[in-house]
Amino acid sequence: MFDPRQDCVTPLDDRACAHRARLGCSWIAEGDGGLCLSCATTQLEPHLSADDAPALWEKAEAAKRWALVGLLRLGWFVGPDAPLPVFHMLSEKVDGARQSVMMGHQDGLITLNIMEADPARAQARKQRFAEPLRTMVGHVRHELAHFLFDRLAQTQPDFAPAFRALMGDERDDYATAMAAYYENGPADGWQDTHISAYATAHPHEDWAETAANALHLLDLSHSAQALNLGLAGDSALDQAQTVGVMLNHFCRSLGQPDPYPMIISPGVHDKLSFALGYLDCRGSAV
Numbered sequence: 001m002f003d004p005r006q007d008c009v010t011p012l013d014d015r016a017c018a019h020r021a022r023l024g025c026s027w028i029a030e031g032d033g034g035l036c037l038s039c040a041t042t043q044l045e046p047h048l049s050a051d052d053a054p055a056l057w058e059k060a061e062a063a064k065r066w067a068l069v070g071l072l073r074l075g076w077f078v079g080p081d082a083p084l085p086v087f088h089m090l091s092e093k094v095d096g097a098r099q100s101v102m103m104g105h106q107d108g109l110i111t112l113n114i115m116e117a118d119p120a121r122a123q124a125r126k127q128r129f130a131e132p133l134r135t136m137v138g139h140v141r142h143e144l145a146h147f148l149f150d151r152l153a154q155t156q157p158d159f160a161p162a163f164r165a166l167m168g169d170e171r172d173d174y175a176t177a178m179a180a181y182y183e184n185g186p187a188d189g190w191q192d193t194h195i196s197a198y199a200t201a202h203p204h205e206d207w208a209e210t211a212a213n214a215l216h217l218l219d220l221s222h223s224a225q226a227l228n229l230g231l232a233g234d235s236a237l238d239q240a241q242t243v244g245v246m247l248n249h250f251c252r253s254l255g256q257p258d259p260y261p262m263i264i265s266p267g268v269h270d271k272l273s274f275a276l277g278y279l280d281c282r283g284s285a286v
């Protein structure tokens with residue numbers, strides 16, 4: 001079993017999360033409900049009528065745990081005044097019919113589509129939306145980033161002004177900006193300033209895309225450290241970029257697509273550094 005608050009593995013005992021058998025959850029329970037920190041955040045469970053829904057929910061919950069433990073290591077969700085988001089884990093398939101699931105974050109509620117955990121669907125949507133990196137853990141990190149934005153804006157007085165100076169004013173009308181993005185697409189040369197085309201849609205999406213990628217890269221750098229890989233670069237970000245390039249080359253050797261296909265231009269590097277500075281909140285109360 002895994003204790004996410006102590007960041008360590010413990011022998012299996014009666015503290016196992018109540019979703020261990022049902023969802024393959026490996027975390028220890030906390031609180032009164034018998035659920036672990038992550039399973040307890042699932043406020044709404046998906047409709048499981050589709051044959052593949054139980055397995056995809058299990059994969060989606062695993063991605064949520066992975067994203068949450070990364071944030072716990074950065075000092076998030078520690079202490080009584082540090083709230084966790086709640087999740088609605090929904091399925092697009094209900095009783096043989098397809099229902100639309102809009103993933104997003106609103107006031108601490110994150111909605112996820114468990115069908116995105118299906119590799120075939122993810123691949124098809126990757127091509128349809130021209131998103132080279134589309135993963136379940138990426139979706140979770142993107143939506144968590146919106147939640148963290150609100151926490152940073154509430155708790156760190158210097159965050160909002162610094163954010164606006166770098167990424168724009170998040171108070172710009174969201175619906176208007178999104179309509180313009182879907183009508184016109186990203187501006188030419190967006191790679192100089194944004195991590196993804198979608199990040200150009202609105203400053204909130206720039207933050208969420210940038211922060212999700214910062215968390216991906218930090219995770220890469222931690223994995224490299226755990227494997228004792230000596231890497232060039234002073235910062236975690238630079239070391240992670242090195243790992244990303246290595247991974248891409250390894251996979252090209254095997255005829256596989258680049259696992260980290262993002263372009264990190266100098267302008268994007270500045271935004272990733274900014275995001276990492278605020279995402280690492282060990283020592284500050286958020």
Ligand SMILES: [Zn+2]
Nearest residue numbers: 017025036039
């Ligand atoms: Zn659990």
Ligand SMILES: [Zn+2]
Nearest residue numbers: 142146205208
């Ligand atoms: Zn978003």
